Ligand code: SF4
C-alpha cells in the first residue's frame with residue numbers, strides 16, 4: 027500500500043513543475059490549427075460582385091442538409107442566390123461545401139466562438155454570411171488585415187491556389 031502511495035506521489039511531483047496544458051479561456055484565446063474549419067462566410071470579388079452563382083453544389087454535397095438556397099436569373103442570364111441560409115446547429119463543419127464550390131464563394135473561416143441565446147440566431151442568412159467576409163477578401167489573395175485575425179485560412183488558400191497552379195508546396 028505504501029508503495030502505491032509513493033507511486034501516486036511520484037506522478038504528482040513529475041507533473042507539478044511542467045508547463046500547464048490548460049488555457050485560461052476566455053482571457054487566453056485558443057490556439058487555432060492552420061486548417062481549422064470554423065464559421066463560414068460568403069466571398070465577393072474585389073469589385074464587390076458576389077462570387078456565388080447559385081449552382082447548388084454546396085447544398086447537394088452537404089451531409090447535414092444545413093444549406094438552403096433559392097435563386098433567380100439576372101437579365102444577362104447569370105444566376106445568383108436570392109436566399110442562402112446555413113443552419114449552424116445542423117452544420118458539422120466538414121468543409122464539403124467549401125471543397126465543392128467551383129467559385130471559391132463559400133469559405134469556412136477561423137472563427138471558433140459564436141454563441142447565441144436562441145436557435146433562430148444560429149440560422150445564418152446570405153446577408154450575414156456576406157458581411158462576415160474579411161474586408162478585402164476576394165477569394166484569391168489574402169487581405170493584409172481582416173476582422174478574423176488570426177486567419178489561418180489565408181495561408182491554406184494560398185497553398186490551394188499554388189497546388190491548383192501546379193506549384194510544389196513545401197510544408
Ligand atoms: S461544413 Fe459540411 S455540414 Fe457544414 S454546411 Fe458545409 S457541407 Fe454542410
Ligand code: SF4
Nearest residue numbers: 078079081082084127
Ligand atoms: S456557394 Fe459555391 S457551390 Fe454553393 S451555390 Fe454558390 S457557387 Fe455553388
